[in-house]
Amino acid sequence: MSRNIPARKPWCLALAAGLTLAAISGFTGCDAKAPPPAAPPAAEAEGLPRVTPEGHLDRAQPKLRTMRLYVGAHELITELCTNDVQRMTGMMFRTNLAENEAMLFVFPWPHRASFYMKNTRVPLSAAYLDPEGVIREIHDLHPGDLQGKEAKVDNIQYVLETTQGWFQRRNLGPGAVVRTEEGTLPQTFFKRR
Numbered sequence: 001m002s003r004n005i006p007a008r009k010p011w012c013l014a015l016a017a018g019l020t021l022a023a024i025s026g027f028t029g030c031d032a033k034a035p036p037p038a039a040p041p042a043a044e045a046e047g048l049p050r051v052t053p054e055g056h057l058d059r060a061q062p063k064l065r066t067m068r069l070y071v072g073a074h075e076l077i078t079e080l081c082t083n084d085v086q087r088m089t090g091m092m093f094r095t096n097l098a099e100n101e102a103m104l105f106v107f108p109w110p111h112r113a114s115f116y117m118k119n120t121r122v123p124l125s126a127a128y129l130d131p132e133g134v135i136r137e138i139h140d141l142h143p144g145d146l147q148g149k150e151a152k153v154d155n156i157q158y159v160l161e162t163t164q165g166w167f168q169r170r171n172l173g174p175g176a177v178v179r180t181e182e183g184t185l186p187q188t189f190f191k192r193r
Contacts, residue, residue, distance in 0.1 A: 036050070051085055056119075060093035061086065067103060067188075068181040071127075071135075074170050076102040076162065082189070091159070092119040097163050105159040106189050111155040114148035117141050123164035131157040133178045133185035138167050158185055 049057040064079040064086060077100055081087045085093050087105050091097065101145070107113070115126050128137040128151045136156065139149040160178060169171065180188040 047127045054088070055084060056092060057085065061089045063105075067104075069102065070181075071160075071167075071172055072170070072176055072178045074172070076100060076160075078102040078112075078160070079105045081105045090120070091122055091124065093121075095121055097122050097161075099163055099164075099166070104165075104182045105161070106185075107157050107159075110155040110157045112151050112154040113159055114150040115139070115141060115159060115161075116148040117143055117145045120144070124159070124161045125163075125164050125166055125168075127160040127167060128157050129158040129160060129178055129185070131186060133158065133177065134159075135167075135172070135174050135176045138173060140164055145165070151168075164182035 049059050049061065052058050064081065066077050066079050069076045070079040081090060081101070081103060087107070090105065091103060097103075110131050113128050117124070120141070123143060124141040126139050126141055126149065127135045128139070130136050130153075135149055136153060141149060141161075158178070167176075178185060182188045
């Protein structure tokens with residue numbers, strides 16, 4: 001004989017599974033002793049940088065892959081931050097940035113960017129660029145400032161950091177286009193032709 005059993009919603013099943021797991025954890029975790037500390041990871045044992053719980057390295061990241069960028073007629077030798085750890089670490093712990101050097105943060109999709117200066121000692125200017133590589137905003141960033149400089153728009157896909165005042169000294173501002181030695185930013189980083 002069969003009975004009509006109402007179909008359960010997926011969130012109900014997830015909630016029930018979560019409550020069951022929490023109950024089991026509660027019964028076994030009250031008096032249990034913590035496991036002995038694990039051996040330090042190889043990177044820590046060898047003195048190499050390691051990723052902090054916040055997602056950035058615990059010291060300056062090694063020099064990243066570079067590429068020539070052009071802002072108008074001006075050239076920059078630019079380090080490329082293309083993954084989460086590189087983007088989270090950026091210029092942290094670095095002590096200098098030459099006038100013709102920069103760092104480009106490449107994000108997988110457009111968003112409302114916000115940059116701050118945790119563990120950063122070098123005064124910077126940050127140009128917020130749209131998906132086509134057009135500068136939309138430029139913000140000056142000051143060492144140690146934890147107040148993020150949030151973009152006014154939500155279509156920022158790249159951020160270009162230079163020495164503070166670099167854009168102003170060259171009379172560059174919103175509307176200027178950033179290109180690479182390989183073409184436009186979308187062509188270079190997202191293979192759009």
